[in-house]
Amino acid sequence: MLIKTLLLISVFFITYLSADFKEGKKIFLQKCSSCHSKYIDMKIIKKNFFENENKTLKMTSPSENMLAYAIMDSPKHLGEKDDPEMQQIEIEEFLKDYLENPDLNNTICEGRIIQYYNKKLPSNYDLSSEDISNLAIYFMNYKEERLKNNSTKIELKVLPNNFNEEKLLKEAKKQQKRILIYATAKTCHFCKKMDKEVLSLSDVKNEIKKDFILLKVDIEDSSLPFNLAKNYRGMTPTFFAINNDGKLQNKYPGSWNKKDFLLILKENSK
Incomplete structure (x- = not known):
C-alpha cells in the first residue's frame, strides 16, 4: 500500500511539473517572445x-x-x-x-x-x-x-498550396542552412523504400537537421519550386540541393542507401 501511495505521489508530482x-x-510566448x-x-x-x-x-x-x-x-x-x-x-x-x-x-x-x-x-x-x-x-x-x-525530429516540410519561396529562403538564411528538395510520389516504390530504410534512421535525420531544411514535394500533386522543373527528368526519388539564395547546387536522381546518402549530405553541407 505504501509503495502504491508513493507511486501515486510521484506520478502526481511529475504531472504537476509538466503542467507548470x-x-x-x-x-x-505571451509575454517574453516579443523581445x-x-x-x-x-x-x-x-x-x-x-x-x-x-x-x-x-x-x-x-x-x-x-x-x-x-x-x-x-x-x-x-x-x-x-x-x-x-x-x-x-x-x-x-x-x-x-x-x-x-x-x-x-x-x-x-x-x-x-x-x-x-x-x-x-x-x-x-x-x-x-x-x-x-x-x-x-x-x-x-x-x-x-x-x-x-531528438529524432527533422525539419520536414510538405509543400503546401500557398507555398512561399521567399519565406523559406528567409528561414534558411536565418538558420544558416541549405534546402534539400525531395521529389517523391505516392506511387513510387523506391521512395517508400528509401523513406523506411534511410530517411527514417535517427542518425540520418540528425545529419539532415544539422545543415538542411528538408522540403518534400509530391510531384503528382504539386510543381517543383525554385524553377527546378527545367532540371527534372521525371525520376522519383530525386534530391535537389539548393543554397539559401534559391540556386541549385546539385541534383541526385534515384534511390540511395544510407552510406551514399550521408555522403550526399556531406558534399552539400556548409
Whole structure:
C-alpha cells in the first residue's frame, strides 16, 4: 500500500511539473517572445557573435535557449541541480529582481555578447509570482524537454498550396542552412523504400537537421519550386540541393542507401 501511495505521489508530482512547464512556456510566448526569439542552434549563435560580430542574426536580446543555458548551465548558472527546490527559489528571485530592475550589468548572459543587446530594456512584463514560478520551472526543464521532443525530429516540410519561396529562403538564411528538395510520389516504390530504410534512421535525420531544411514535394500533386522543373527528368526519388539564395547546387536522381546518402549530405553541407 505504501509503495502504491508513493507511486501515486510521484506520478502526481511529475504531472504537476509538466503542467507548470507548459504554463511557463505559454507565459514566455505571451509575454517574453516579443523581445526574445525562439530556439536558435548554438552553432549558429556562436558563429554569429564570435565570427560575424552579430551581423548575421542582428540579435538584440538572447533567444529562449540562450536564456535557459545561462540560467542552468553557464559559468554564472543559478543554484545547484542536486537541490532543485532551492535552485527554483534562486531562479525565481533572480527573475523577479531582473524583471523589476532590468540592467545589463546584472545579466548572467555571456559577457562578450551583451555589447550587442539593447541598452534600454523593457520593464513592463507584468508577471505575477505564479508566472515567475512557472517561468523558473520552464527554464529548469527546457533542455530536457527539448531533447525529449526533438531528438529524432527533422525539419520536414510538405509543400503546401500557398507555398512561399521567399519565406523559406528567409528561414534558411536565418538558420544558416541549405534546402534539400525531395521529389517523391505516392506511387513510387523506391521512395517508400528509401523513406523506411534511410530517411527514417535517427542518425540520418540528425545529419539532415544539422545543415538542411528538408522540403518534400509530391510531384503528382504539386510543381517543383525554385524553377527546378527545367532540371527534372521525371525520376522519383530525386534530391535537389539548393543554397539559401534559391540556386541549385546539385541534383541526385534515384534511390540511395544510407552510406551514399550521408555522403550526399556531406558534399552539400556548409
